[in-house]
């Protein structure tokens with residue numbers, strides 16, 4: 001048995017969703033708004049979270065329409081596929097899975113769709129799969145689980161450096177090279193290094209959406225999840241700490257290297273580093289995600305739900321490219337066509 005929670009409006013029984021604009025739980029029917037930090041209408045109820053044939057899939061029953069909600073065992077928030085009723089799987093946001101903090105969505109779906117369309121603007125070779133309204137409407141707000149780590153790196157680094165001096169003596173150019181051993185030592189403190197704790201979301205994607213501003217986070221309550229998708233972590237704290245430590249080591253080395261200016265060459269020769277781990281915290285960060293399938297490949301577009309930072313990668317439609325090239329060939333030289341093609345690739 002597992003608990004499911006939904007979000008009924010105390011005024012009219014409508015379903016509440018967290019509204020990014022007002023930062024309140026909002027009823028779309030009676031326009032009632034409620035503070036997510038204190039809202040508690042006892043909307044949890046117990047349902048049989050039965051296992052499907054596949055161990056990893058759980059089946060719930062929607063209280064609003066009786067429909068079947070199927071979810072991965074990591075799913076923490078979703079909605080009924082039949083009536084849209086937002087639900088939270090409370091066992092995935094409590095106990096060891098309870099986040100300490102959450103950054104609520106600041107940008108809503110309308111803004112995420114507008115940002116995506118702006119990104120598409122001027123890209124004439126795009127396949128229709130990327131531009132039709134039904135696809136764009138698949139944009140989903142997802143809370144991604146993160147571990148945040150504090151740490152302190154104490155490091156020593158040695159560099160081999162040279163400085164050259166040249167002068168002329170009659171017909172001869174003389175060069176004098178001086179060799180230096182450069183030494184740096186010190187410690188660097190890191191706070192809230194984020195590590196994506198969901199194996200379902202590509203680490204490279206989430207890293208490219210950073211930074212998030214943790215100072216705008218709120219104490220976690222599942223009311224912020226109403227109307228969004230969320231997963232609990234499935235990458236443990238120890239494995240994630242290794243990733244955080246390697247980011248700390250790389251940043252420290254880069255920082256030390258940046259202080260060794262004034263030489264003609266300077267390369268690191270050896271180093272020693274000790275990283276002391278500080279506190280860790282489990283948090284949820286907001287991301288807008290759009291997946292587009294095209295010719296058997298999945299293209300992912302994502303926007304930071306707090307800052308609006310957008311990342312994506314687009315293919316081009318070879319059919320459209322050919323059509324455009326034929327038109328261009330009619331009027332101009334082949335060289336101009338090559339330029340056109342390169343301009344597209346450079347975007």
Ligand SMILES: [Zn+2]
Nearest residue numbers: 009012027030
């Ligand atoms: Zn209402």
Ligand SMILES: [Zn+2]
Nearest residue numbers: 062065080083
């Ligand atoms: Zn339903």
